[in-house]
Amino acid sequence: MLRLSPRCRAALVAPAALLLVGCSQGLPGLPGRQSTQTPISDAPPTPPLQQGNTLIVDAVAKVGPAVVRIDTVKRLVNPLGGLFGRGPTIQQQQGQGSGFITRSDGVLLTNAHVVEGASEVTVTLPDGRSFTGKVLGSDPLTDVAVVKVVASKLPVAPLGDSAKVRPGEWAIAIGNPLGLDNTVTAGIISAIQRTNAVGEGQRVPYIQTDAAVNPGNSGGPLINDRGQVIGINTAIRQAPGAGLSFAIPINVARQIAAQILEKGSASHPYIGVRLQALTPQLAREINASTDECRLPEANGVVVVEVMPGSPAAEGGLKPCDLIDQVGGKAVKNPSEVQLAVDQGRVGQPLAVSLRRGDGRLTLQLKPAELPRQG
Template sequence: MPSVVRLLPCLAVAFLPLLSSCGRSAPPSSASYPDFADLVEQVSPAVVNISTVPAETPPAEGAEPSVPDGLDEAPEWFRKFFEQQQEDEPADGDEFFPDQQSLGSGFILWDDGYILTNYHVIRGAREVIVRLLDRRQFNAQLVGSDEASDLALLRIDAKDLPVVKIGQSLKLRPGQWVLAIGSPFGFDYSVTAGIVSAKGRALVTEQYVPFIQTDVAINPGNSGGPLFNLAGEVVGVNSQIYSQSGGYMGVSFAIPIDIAAKVARQLRDTGVVTRGWLGVVVQEVDRDLARQFGMAKAEGALIARVLADSPAARAGLREGDVILRYNGEPLPSSRGLPHMVGITDPGEIATLDVMRDGKEIRFKVEVGTLRAEQPTATPAQPPARRLGMRVRALSADERRAAQIVGGGVLVTEVGEGPAARAGVRSGDILIQLAGQVVDSPARFDEVAARLTPGQTIAVLVQRGGAPMFLALDVPPVAEK
């Protein structure tokens, strides 16, 4: 079963479809396909490479020297090339940062030095280094970050910089050409192209972003880089891939620029991001629940809990109500609700169409302000207790014996709950949770805390030297 891997960049070639010479139709002329060369030349100056110097932490006992993600699985020729690149002297005018690691990409939003990238690119960094197309390097200041949307705003001390043109992601249509520029595996300014595959994709671990799905080749290092349309406008921020191997497999996801630009403006102006809040915990409606509620099909967001003194409670919503539409927009799944509410300005009156006792009722709700301590769509409880298992970091000897290169934590305890029902056992090495690579107990807690209630997720474990996927049902409400 495939998995979602948090962003990443890419080494890839997009192949254009070819017509058989045996067919009746003549091969298309080169004019049938876009020529991206002029577009790339036009927009590349506003794209940047982002490296970091990680916060110094004492290495674990017996720990092996760390290498960039994916490098130890690469062919020998690639490893030697990458190691040689690290040993090369900087070009004239370049400042040398001895401990920097190339992690991702970004782009210049405003000409006075503001740069947008993914939050996970700079998370835990002691220093952030930005390199421009002209090879200038700057230490960047973190203006603000928003983990919920995986975005961060940086600023460098420079003026009159080239900037990107902001497009409208809402106007994108499946089938349109798009282009990405980034630094996959540290290869600066790599260009890949493809089409929009779908819009409004909701991922299990992301509650506030309706992703743009594309088939643009994205790999580690593309994270935070821009997705352009043929007009040279940024329409998305490349963020994640869907993969069985950890590398590009034809399904990539970008944060819509409409959402990203709004987050960036709030971070620039106030340093924080304000989101709407209803005060409900929701879960999926399956076929059995739909039949029980007198619904023709399984859709909507089932309210499992209404928080006291919340906007939903004041409006009269109750447990067992099924939200079918939010401001007129249908909700095929409960995963669509958080980002719809999140982009609503606090104080705005939202219209909810709700199924109650077999009848549709319309409610008017004054949307509140989401605060960090408030539950969103996920019950607030310890992740280990929520999923019914405990994990710890792998020692160097355990990792070597299991022949695991990247990621992985050891399952030390499985109690009653979702993990046991899924078939997870004590002694398993957990590698991925809902498509996210888990490389530490802290990362396990982070991913588990963001899972959407009522969803079935894929869990990749290694047992007896063999990998296997298990299906785990995320509990709809907190287990007491």
């Protein structure tokens, strides 16, 4: 027969809510409140983090306050608006991205596609302050844009040197993916100089990382373990089980932003040629099918077409020329030629070394300003 303590006998006649109090005392197999707590782990205490182990924390602390959320509103004309109740004449489309402040007087960088066509731009800092932004200029070719807010003494993100970035280094992304403000993800630099990351003929040698980047991260900074911005997150490529992300090197963004601040737009030189990557197999096929070209059976970049009246035509470049250097830099594919030309200056001589038939020569071309679309 189970014997209850006087305390528990009293509780049986109390209201039901009181039955939860203290009746475990003396019951078989149930320890009373007086017993000490049984430890669930006997692992030794973990020592506090040393300074060298907080590098990501420290890096984020340097840049995080300068990373902003950018909200945009685009007003689009609905051609069927007002007819038969098919919606308003003007429709509003909302968008969101990231950016980072580079000057304490309110200059910040982001992606061109984040603010493209925006009628309204709102910039919100991590501390809650919000400002109306003005797009000073954008460059669709490199996907860089400059936005200005009226403010002073804002936190700024230190800029690094993307030319010193090497595969295997830490890569830390900060932004607002999927609307989740001030999200930090980390990985490593997977590759540099990715010229075919988002299609051929790119003017950007992208930095590739495995840091998690999602919609909303666009325009946010990619930083190193020293808290310096080394790139602007701009594109992702999804794959089963994983994703790859790409960033515009900060050296490229810095150059484009400086031009936008000086004259409202970016300058891109061009020479006016159509190029093809050459392989030994392709060279054999061309040599066998036509007498117009006699190409060496090697890897390289062959000129397929020269635009009439272009800098290339005026400088003496011809179809079937095999380009191996531009501006003193060796080139192995059309994208590298494009990047080398983009490093030149409009109207200034640019050396192009090539093989023509059995001979070699160097031409001096003067790139012209690439016509702006739209």
